[in-house]
Amino acid sequence: MKNLFRNFYLLLAISTLAFTACKDDTDPTATINPAETLMDYLVETDMDLNHVLKNSDGQKFVMAAPADGNLSSKYIIDIRSAEAFNSGHIANAVNVPDFKNILTEAAKADQPILVVCYTGQTACYATSLLRLYGYHDAQALKWGMSGWNEATAGPWDNAIGDISEGHNNWSFNAAEPALGVFEAPQFISTALEGEAILKERVEYIVAQGFKGVEATDVLESPSTYFINNYFNTTDYSAFGHVDGAYRMNPLLVSPGSTEEAAVTNIDPSKKVVTYCYTGQTSAVITAYLRVLGYDAYSLKFGMNKLFNSSAAWTANQWRGDSSPKNLPLEQ
Template identity: 50%
Template sequence: MKKLAIYFIVLLIVPALFLTSCDRGDDLGEDTAVATPAFTLMTDFMVQNNRDIGNILTNTDNEKFVVGPPAAADLQTFLDTYYIMDLRSSSDFATTHIEGANNVAFSDILTTAATTSKPILMVCYTGQTACYATALLRLYGYPSTRSLKWGMSGWNASTAGPWNSKIGSNLADGHSNWSHQGAPATLVFDDPTISTTLTDGEAILKQRVKALVAAGFGSVTVSGSDVLNNPSQYFINNYFSEADYLGFGHINGAYRILPLTLGDNSYLGLNPDANAKIVTYCYTGQTSAVITACLRVLGYNAYTMTFGMNGIYNTNPSWTTNQWGGDSNPKNLPVTNN
């Protein structure tokens, strides 16, 4: 009888242990479920809502991020179309500005954008700060925002000093770090890591844009001379066409990851390490400012090379477009101090 009692007790205990074990396993599975990374949440939203890098460069209405100064005959239509934000200093704005423009601090571009239903035109000295701001506004949800190409330098000869003063050094001409070799093979890296408590892709994107607006533009720039003299200190991405990459030449070791988008995973060619200073350079520093804004939102330690190719080799014989003082010069459009 004693053995029989023990047998029945075992029959009761074993199933209970089995069920307890199953319950613990289920709970453990729920507790250790891996949350979707913030980077994935944000970039999924960006791709699905036309905010991939390509859409920031050219929106769904086929409008590029920059627009050139208008012909004199089209001036009034141009002025009536846009709400103009001039990002220059208050003193320079007071001296000379475009009629109807509004002097806005960089840190206030989001709050100011919310006050108008017009397409926004960003204006600065050279177009580079304005392009960075344009990218951030497009990322935030203002896709019709554009930047005045060449900034006030392209509007009138009296305000062309900021561009004129940066041209003529031709540092790259004959420099040992200037190369005509083919681009190095593109590597494949992991996604950047984004730290946030938010779990909504749009909210994460807006949080990151706001932080970059608060930080301003000056901290994301590097000079062409520093990159040219010290290329090993940077992860360099050249944003030329393939023909110009070889024809113009390029900074030694520069990759050519172009197009650069989330949708085709080409962004994985960039190094996400926080110690890797990713520098994009283009012809004018304007496209690279847009790319840099996008990359910083994505979590890269990204920088733009100011004045681009124009700043280090303006007299390169391969120029056909975007050469300051060549095919591109200031217009004679009116300015005011009222």
């Protein structure tokens, strides 16, 4: 796998030269792939995936509920249904039940944005898109309202499971499959410059809403997908993984070392599924990949759905090290 990474830039340079040599610059129908223009722009403006996961100030995309429940410094956008919101919400939160309206509401914010949902997954997806849109200090509430109060913990309590235990498509093989190198995905854009392409793509992905996939579907038919297990090396074998899953962590548009995977190691012809421990980091990655043009999905509830009772947990295990607080709810 390391040799593939060492050869990545050479292969990319060769393919770029071949494309340039074959392209007739006088042909008015000849076009440049907007995905490539967008990728270049994201790298140039310091918005590679690592700086969406953690911004230039070192602020992560997610924040835990404060011990005292005081979120007065945040503009809180609660994207749950009106019914759930009215049953109990954080003080001063604004309810935006239709995901496609998050950018409209974000424009009204006079403080850093905090997005809240049921489990943290859709909120993290929204946060990724908001950061790409220019709200670089936007965050999601970790675990969503499930982590806020026992009365709202149901969505996580009802989701955890051990569906991978003993499954034929679950592997403890420490050897990671070798990555290939692929062309960038293709999409249509009315814009020509990177900044405008990014704006158009974020708006388009917001309009589509959250994109997730059920863990059971992936586990039953892993060959249907290009699967990224977003674990560290130790956890890849300690927890086990979906058979054939790649381990692409870190994952960047422009890798700086042989230890980092590039988005061009992802096969754009397949449905791309990323899974992590909670479905929250994978949601950020999925939104980012969809903006780039990949048909990407986040595996819902991550390892907590696949193998919550595993002995390998050190952090982020629901009802293990992570349980709901008892913070105030307004109605």
